[in-house]
Amino acid sequence: MFLKEIYTQRRDALMSKIKGGLLILPGNTESSMNYPSNTYHFRQDSSFSYFTGLEIPNLALIIDLDSKVSTLYGDDFEIDDIIWMGPQPSIVDLASTCGIKSTAAYGDFEKVIKEAALAGKTIHYLPPYRGETKIQLNAILGIPFDLLKEKASMEFIKAVVSLREVKHPYEIEQIEKACHTGYKMHTSAMKLCNPGVYEREIAGVLEGIAIGDGGCVSFPVILSQHGETLHNHDHSQKLETGKLLLIDCGAENGQNYCSDNTRTVPVGGKFSPIQKTIYEIALKANMDCIAAVKPGVKFIDVHFLACKVIAEGLIKQGLMKGDADAAVKAGAHTLFMPHGLGHMMGMDVHDMENLGEDNVGYDSNTTRSDQFGTAYVRLGKELKPGFVVTIEPGIYFIPTLIDIWKKEGKHTEFINYDKLEEFKTFGGIRIEDDVLVTENGGRVLGTPIPKTVAEIEEIMK
Numbered sequence: 527m528f529l530k531e532i533y534t535q536r537r538d539a540l541m542s543k544i545k546g547g548l549l550i551l552p553g554n555t556e557s558s559m560n561y562p563s564n565t566y567h568f569r570q571d572s573s574f575s576y577f578t579g580l581e582i583p584n585l586a587l588i589i590d591l592d593s594k595v596s597t598l599y600g601d602d603f604e605i606d607d608i609i610w611m612g613p614q615p616s617i618v619d620l621a622s623t624c625g626i627k628s629t630a631a632y633g634d635f636e637k638v639i640k641e642a643a644l645a646g647k648t649i650h651y652l653p654p655y656r657g658e659t660k661i662q663l664n665a666i667l668g669i670p671f672d673l674l675k676e677k678a679s680m681e682f683i684k685a686v687v688s689l690r691e692v693k694h695p696y697e698i699e700q701i702e703k704a705c706h707t708g709y710k711m712h713t714s715a716m717k718l719c720n721p722g723v724y725e726r727e728i729a730g731v732l733e734g735i736a737i738g739d740g741g742c743v744s745f746p747v748i749l750s751q752h753g754e755t756l757h758n759h760d761h762s763q764k765l766e767t768g769k770l771l772l773i774d775c776g777a778e779n780g781q782n783y784c785s786d787n788t789r790t791v792p793v794g795g796k797f798s799p800i801q802k803t804i805y806e807i808a809l810k811a812n813m814d815c816i817a818a819v820k821p822g823v824k825f826i827d828v829h830f831l832a833c834k835v836i837a838e839g840l841i842k843q844g845l846m847k848g849d850a851d852a853a854v855k856a857g858a859h860t861l862f863m864p865h866g867l868g869h870m871m872g873m874d875v876h877d878m879e880n881l882g883e884d885n886v887g888y889d890s891n892t893t894r895s896d897q898f899g900t901a902y903v904r905l906g907k908e909l910k911p912g913f914v915v916t917i918e919p920g921i922y923f924i925p926t927l928i929d930i931w932k933k934e935g936k937h938t939e940f941i942n943y944d945k946l947e948e949f950k951t952f953g954g955i956r957i958e959d960d961v962l963v964t965e966n967g968g969r970v971l972g973t974p975i976p977k978t979v980a981e982i983e984e985i986m987k
């Protein structure tokens with residue numbers, strides 16, 4: 527946990543942004559896997575964690591904007607719990623660790639909200655994403671499940687986004703810790719990437735490293751020789767010489783701060799000439815985009831820079847044709863990169879995505895495209911110092927998509943479908959780094975993970 531003053535400052539800043547009523551913030555509860563007491567790894571709600579630092583289930587927070595009082599709701603553990611769980615801090619002790627003076631029983635959370643609603647106070651809540659929280663809010667507020675998301679408080683959402691999107695130096699320190707674990711995960715994967723090894727063996731080692739460093743993985747490991755499937759969680763295949771292995775993984779440290787990196791490496795340690803050529807196009811996109819990060823730049827423009835570098839590279843290789851700018855404008859490049867350049871990262875690997883992608887990644891000056899592929903861009907708005915973003919261009923050869931586009935005769939003026947036939951077993955490449963927007967540019971966070979062809983081949987020797 528950070529010092530309690532930090533949580534007090536965060537709640538004060540939040541209060542200063544919203545006019546009146548109650549801000550209600552239920553923490554996460556335990557979630558059962560296969561029978562009630564066999565639960566998934568507990569993960570606190572990131573906003574609850576941001577404003578309290580408390581990583582314990584069954585707590586809730588109300589910030590009364592009129593009286594300016596924050597109250598922590600929770601029940602003290604009883605001896606029956608302590609026998610199974612060991613000694614536990616009291617709710618009063620927990621509250622004091624984050625600068626909260628007022629506490630009450632968990633059951634009062636519902637009572638206080640209902641009374642405030644009856645008295646005509648505005649009840650602000652964030653969009654719930656877990657079944658348990660939806661049931662709780664439905665019971666308290668009487669809002670039907672299918673309306674809970676749209677009735678969430680836009681003022682509350684915008685205030686939380688404006689606070690959490692700018693990372694303070696003490697948060698960057700935490701992210702860099704997670705990045706360092708990510709470095710260990712990636713370099714270990716590179717060393718293990720030999721023919722005959724199963725993908726799942728490497729995925730298991732990566733998860734172990736994240737847990738061993740005191741946290742966990744920041745999202746389920748993506749590790750596959752079928753890197754053309756963007757988020758491939760299937761780890762069942764045996765590694766074969768000649769294939770590329772795409773590894774997209776990161777760590778979440780004990781305070782929920784994340785890392786998220788992708789590397790793509792040749793099984794056995796040596797890129798073939800064509801793998802090297804395509805890899806270096808993706809690498810140029812990655813490095814040019816990192817160099818383009820600075821305050822005032824719109825991230826959507828950095829995204830299009832990646833698209834242009836990729837189109838230019840593929841034109842040079844005869845996989846695309848025509849003018850790169852025209853191809854990108856038409857959306858022809860989305861056959862090869864049907865996703866956005868990156869996203870915000872912080873206490874969630876896709877930071878605050880539960881608050882609505884558009885509320886985090888777009889604003890009144892930047893609206894989401896509806897073009898295939900470009901519509902997936904999660905982050906488009908102008909960058910500010912303190913943002914942490916991922917830069918993750920990719921080049922994928924997705925056989926089903928190639929076949930569909932070819933059959934439809936899509937973008938035939940920009941795509942050489944005949945030449946593409948040879949690439950249907952190539953797989954996919956993605957190269958992802960985590961970048962802090964500084965006062966005048968961008969800084970890649972963490973210990974540098976081998977990225978050039980020479981660096982990767984060297985560590986895999």
Ligand code: GLY
Pocket residue numbers: 745774775786869875918958
């Ligand atoms: N780790 C998923 C992503 O890169 O967005």
Ligand code: MN
Pocket residue numbers: 774775786787788958
């Ligand atoms: Mn990733």
Ligand code: MN
Pocket residue numbers: 786868869916918958
């Ligand atoms: Mn990412």
